[in-house]
Amino acid sequence: MKRILALAASTLLVGSAGCTNFLNKFTVNSTAPVLKIAAxxxxxxxxxxxxxxxxxxxIKTIDGFLCASPENPDLLxxxxxxxxxxxxxxxxxxxxxxxxxxxxxxxxxxxRCTGMYDRAEGIALRLVALDREDFPQQVKxxxxxxxxxxxxxxxxxxxxxxxxxxxxxxxxNLHRDDxxxxxxxxxxxxxxxxxxxLDPTYFNHGAAMALGVxxxxxxxxxxxxxxxxxxxxxxxxxxxGGKYLMAKVMLAxxxxxxxxxxxxxxxxxxxxLATPASVWPAQRLANELAHRRAExxxxxxxxxx
Numbered sequence: 001m002k003r004i005l006a007l008a009a010s011t012l013l014v015g016s017a018g019c020t021n022f023l024n025k026f027t028v029n030s031t032a033p034v035l036k037i038a039a040x041x042x043x044x045x046x047x048x049x050x051x052x053x054x055x056x057x058x059i060k061t062i063d064g065f066l067c068a069s070p071e072n073p074d075l076l077x078x079x080x081x082x083x084x085x086x087x088x089x090x091x092x093x094x095x096x097x098x099x100x101x102x103x104x105x106x107x108x109x110x111x112r113c114t115g116m117y118d119r120a121e122g123i124a125l126r127l128v129a130l131d132r133e134d135f136p137q138q139v140k141x142x143x144x145x146x147x148x149x150x151x152x153x154x155x156x157x158x159x160x161x162x163x164x165x166x167x168x169x170x171x172x173n174l175h176r177d178d179x180x181x182x183x184x185x186x187x188x189x190x191x192x193x194x195x196x197x198l199d200p201t202y203f204n205h206g207a208a209m210a211l212g213v214x215x216x217x218x219x220x221x222x223x224x225x226x227x228x229x230x231x232x233x234x235x236x237x238x239x240x241g242g243k244y245l246m247a248k249v250m251l252a253x254x255x256x257x258x259x260x261x262x263x264x265x266x267x268x269x270x271x272x273l274a275t276p277a278s279v280w281p282a283q284r285l286a287n288e289l290a291h292r293r294a295e296x297x298x299x300x301x302x303x304x305x
Contacts, residue, residue, distance in 0.1 A: 025069045032074040035062060039078060045285045046277070048292070055086050066123075073156075076127040080163040081203075083120035087113050088170065089289050096296065114171050121167035127160030128153065139164075139187060146187060150194040158199035158207075165191030166210045173217065185223070189214060204244050204283065205236040212236065212247075216254035229255050243280035245272045245290035253297050262305040269294040 042058065045051040059082040066075040091113045098106050125136040131153055132138075138149035153161070169188035175181045189211070196207035209232065216229035233255060236247040248268050256265035272294040277287035297304070 028065045028069040028075070029072055031065065032069070032072050032078075035065070036074045036078055039082075040282065043285055044282055046288065048285065048288050051285050052090050055082070055090070059083065059086060070126075071130060073127060073130055076123055076130070077159045077163070080120045080124040080127060080160070080167070083116050083123070084163055084167050084170070087116040087120070089285075091116065092170075093289065093292065096293075110174050114174055117167040117171040117174075121164050121171070124160045124163035124167060128157045128164065131157040131160075139191070143186065143190075146190055150190060153194065153198065155198045158195045158202050161191045161195035161198070162202055162207050162210070165189070165195060166206070169210060169214055185214075200235070201239065204286075205239045205247075208232040208235045208239075209247050209250060213250055213254050216251075216258045219258075224258065226255060226259050229258070240280070242275075243287075244283055245275060245277070245279070245287045245294075248272050249290045249293050249297070253293070257304050260305060262301065265305070266298065266301065269298050273298075 042051060042055070045054075059079070062075060062078050062082060066072065066079050069075060091109065095106070095109050095113060098109065100106075125139065128135045132149060135149050135153070135157075138145050141149075150161075165188045168184060169192070172178075172181045172185050172188065192207045192210050192214070195202065196211065200208065212229045212232035214229075215223075215225045215232065218224035220226070230251075233247060233251040236244065237251070240247065242248070249272055252265045252268040252272075256262075256268065272290055275287075277284055277291055280287060
């Protein structure tokens, strides 16, 4: 009789735990779409300091929700996006303002940025895996295997491919002297190009802007293509009605410097600064950050040309 009671008690405990887990996952899955909608509040924020101070808590809250429902596509997208955006918008901004000499503080910040991008890439690949379970392994395989895997993906994979490709490419950009990382650049490009093919408008034509930066960041001898970069930047600017100011800043910083067109560089950045960040209320934060970079790059013009 005691054994029966003990077994019944343990069954109730397991059942209770399972019920709790189910309820937690149900609650999280019901909340995830709301969190995705609420994320627009950060994009529309006009106070850069407030956005920066609020971001870490927001990221970890969403990351915590993901622990309760690790295969929720909305949460996977939000978490990957949040880590990548925070790193690009704030940490890399700090890095650009630091002296170029190899100080311990600079190295520590590079390492932190790298870790954030690696984390975003891993989460983004989990999102793609919801479409094709074997894709994260295909990314690490040979080029032919990766191309076959990319060809099988459906439009639902565009967000994951974008954040994975962007994060991988951004990490490579921070370690251009690390040949092991640089060797992965074709993988980043392949994911970005497939994302662009599946959904070119995703995240303000984000894949096009990332590809513009990639193709303008290096000379033709090592895979760069200024003409292709310009076409991608033009796509973003036209597709967003010229209201997404970061695209113009990236065009100036990477394309104009690559072809050494100082007039284009200066005129583009001055145009950005003459355009109110509020020109696109839904992307106010990105435009505020674009203003900050435009001002800094203009001050660096003698070093860049």
